[in-house]
Amino acid sequence: MSFTIAFYIHHHGSGHLMRTLQIVKALKNHQVILMGSGLKALTELPSNIKVAHLPLDIADENENTSVGNIKSMAFHYAPIGIKGIRNRVALMTEVFQKNYPLILVIDVSVEVALLARLAGIPTIIMRQHGNRTDLPHQLAYDSAELLIAPFSNEMYVGEKDNAYKKTVFTGGFSRFDSVENNVNIxxxxxxxxxxxxxxxxxxxxxxxxxxxxxxxxxxxxxxxxxxxxxxxxxxxxxxxxxxxxxxxxxxxxxxxxxxxxxxxxxxxxxxxxxxxxxxxxxxxxxxxxxxxxxxxxxxxxxxxxxxxxxxxxxxxxxGEQVDWKGVIAPKAVEILAETIVKTGEKLFKIN
Structure with missing residues (x-):
C-alpha cells in the first residue's frame, strides 16, 4: 500500500511556496498534491505532482460577514458567511476523501491543520519562529503527529514545552544552497x-x-x-x-x-x-x-x-568575519523529506 503526501501552502508572501517546492524535489518517488490559493504559476510539474487550486478565503463585496460569533479563541481566522471559505473547505475535504491514505504537511494554517485532523487525516506542521503559545497553535500542535522546524535547534527561541519535544529540527536550507559562490566580491x-x-x-x-x-x-x-x-x-x-x-x-x-x-x-x-x-x-x-x-x-x-x-x-x-555557523545543514531538505516519508510509513504500516 502506498500513500499520498499533500501540502497546504499559505498564500501570504512567497516563502511558503519556495520552501515546499524544495522539499517536493526530494519526494520524486511519491505521489504529491499541492493545495493553495497562490499556485496558478505552477506549470509543467513532474508527473508525480498534482495541484489543487483553492479559492481565496476573503469576502466578496456583497457578502455579510457580521453574522454569528465573529471572534473565537479557537481560531485565528474563521469568519462566518464567506463563500470562498466554504468552497475551499469542500475542495480540501474532497482531496482528503479521494486520496486516502494521505498525510498532510501544513505550511502554515492552524485552521487547515484542525480541519484535516477532524477529517481523520494525520498532519505534520511546519514550525515558524514567533510566540506560538496561543490556544489555536496549541490545539493544532497537539493534534499533529509531529512538528518540523526548518532551522537548527540552536536557533530556537522560547520555552522547551510539549511542542518543542515533538519538533524535528532539520537545520536550515535555502534555494541558494547549491549556488557556486566563488566570485570576486x-x-x-x-x-x-x-x-x-x-x-x-x-x-x-x-x-x-x-x-x-x-x-x-x-x-x-x-x-x-x-x-x-x-x-x-x-x-x-x-x-x-x-x-x-x-x-x-x-x-x-x-x-x-x-x-x-x-x-x-x-x-x-x-x-x-x-x-x-x-x-x-x-x-x-x-x-x-x-x-x-x-x-x-x-x-x-x-x-x-x-x-x-x-x-x-x-x-x-x-570588516567583520560573518558567523553563520550551524545555521545551514547540508542534508536539511533530505532529512525533512525523509521525516515526512517515515512518518507516513509508520502511520499506514508500510514496510
Missing part, C-alpha cells in the same frame, strides 16, 4: 532585498541610505524605481530571474528577517543587516533574536531606520 557593494509581504524598506529609505553612504554601491532587488531622480551609486533591478547572481557579488545584504531571507544570506555566507518587520506572533522579531549575537550580523528595527548612522554601521560590518 566587491567590498563596498550592498544588495538590498525587498520582499512582497510588506516592508519598511521603501524607496525613500533606500535613497536616504545611498545618499549618506556614497562610497558604497547599492543594488536593489524586488523593487522598481518609481521616480526619475537617480543616484550614481544606486541601482533598482526589480524582479530578476536569477537573484543569486546579483547577491553573491555583494559583500553585505540588507533585508527583512523573514525565514527565507535569513537562510539565503546564510547559504551565501553574506554579512547581513536584518530589519524585523511587524508580523503576526512577532515572527521576524524572534527570528532576529535567534541570530542577533553573531559576528557580521546587525539588527536594526524599522523605527530606527532613519536614525541609524548607516555609514558607520556598514563600515563596521564589512
Amino acid at each position: 566587491n567590498q563596498n557593494t550592498v544588495c538590498i532585498l525587498v520582499g512582497n509581504g510588506g516592508t519598511s524598506i521603501t524607496e525613500m529609505f533606500i535613497k536616504s541610505i545611498a545618499l549618506s553612504c556614497n562610497k558604497f554601491h547599492f543594488k536593489v532587488l524586488g523593487l522598481e524605481q518609481n521616480k526619475s531622480n537617480r543616484l550614481a551609486n544606486l541601482e533598482f533591478l526589480g524582479q530578476v530571474v536569477n537573484p543569486a547572481e546579483t547577491i553573491k557579488e555583494a559583500n553585505i545584504i540588507i533585508g527583512n528577517t523573514g525565514h527565507n531571507t535569513v537562510m539565503e544570506a546564510a547559504s551565501l555566507n553574506k554579512r547581513f543587516v536584518g530589519i524585523p518587520e511587524n508580523r503576526p506572533f512577532d515572527e521576524q522579531i524572534e527570528k532576529a533574536k535567534s541570530i542577533q549575537n553573531r559576528a557580521g550580523i546587525k539588527i536594526v528595527s524599522p523605527n530606527e531606520l532613519l536614525k541609524t548612522d548607516w555609514l558607520l554601521l556598514l563600515e563596521n560590518i564589512k
Whole structure:
C-alpha cells in the first residue's frame, strides 16, 4: 500500500511556496498534491505532482460577514458567511476523501491543520519562529503527529514545552544552497532585498541610505524605481530571474528577517543587516533574536531606520568575519523529506 503526501501552502508572501517546492524535489518517488490559493504559476510539474487550486478565503463585496460569533479563541481566522471559505473547505475535504491514505504537511494554517485532523487525516506542521503559545497553535500542535522546524535547534527561541519535544529540527536550507559562490566580491557593494509581504524598506529609505553612504554601491532587488531622480551609486533591478547572481557579488545584504531571507544570506555566507518587520506572533522579531549575537550580523528595527548612522554601521560590518555557523545543514531538505516519508510509513504500516 502506498500513500499520498499533500501540502497546504499559505498564500501570504512567497516563502511558503519556495520552501515546499524544495522539499517536493526530494519526494520524486511519491505521489504529491499541492493545495493553495497562490499556485496558478505552477506549470509543467513532474508527473508525480498534482495541484489543487483553492479559492481565496476573503469576502466578496456583497457578502455579510457580521453574522454569528465573529471572534473565537479557537481560531485565528474563521469568519462566518464567506463563500470562498466554504468552497475551499469542500475542495480540501474532497482531496482528503479521494486520496486516502494521505498525510498532510501544513505550511502554515492552524485552521487547515484542525480541519484535516477532524477529517481523520494525520498532519505534520511546519514550525515558524514567533510566540506560538496561543490556544489555536496549541490545539493544532497537539493534534499533529509531529512538528518540523526548518532551522537548527540552536536557533530556537522560547520555552522547551510539549511542542518543542515533538519538533524535528532539520537545520536550515535555502534555494541558494547549491549556488557556486566563488566570485570576486566587491567590498563596498550592498544588495538590498525587498520582499512582497510588506516592508519598511521603501524607496525613500533606500535613497536616504545611498545618499549618506556614497562610497558604497547599492543594488536593489524586488523593487522598481518609481521616480526619475537617480543616484550614481544606486541601482533598482526589480524582479530578476536569477537573484543569486546579483547577491553573491555583494559583500553585505540588507533585508527583512523573514525565514527565507535569513537562510539565503546564510547559504551565501553574506554579512547581513536584518530589519524585523511587524508580523503576526512577532515572527521576524524572534527570528532576529535567534541570530542577533553573531559576528557580521546587525539588527536594526524599522523605527530606527532613519536614525541609524548607516555609514558607520556598514563600515563596521564589512570588516567583520560573518558567523553563520550551524545555521545551514547540508542534508536539511533530505532529512525533512525523509521525516515526512517515515512518518507516513509508520502511520499506514508500510514496510
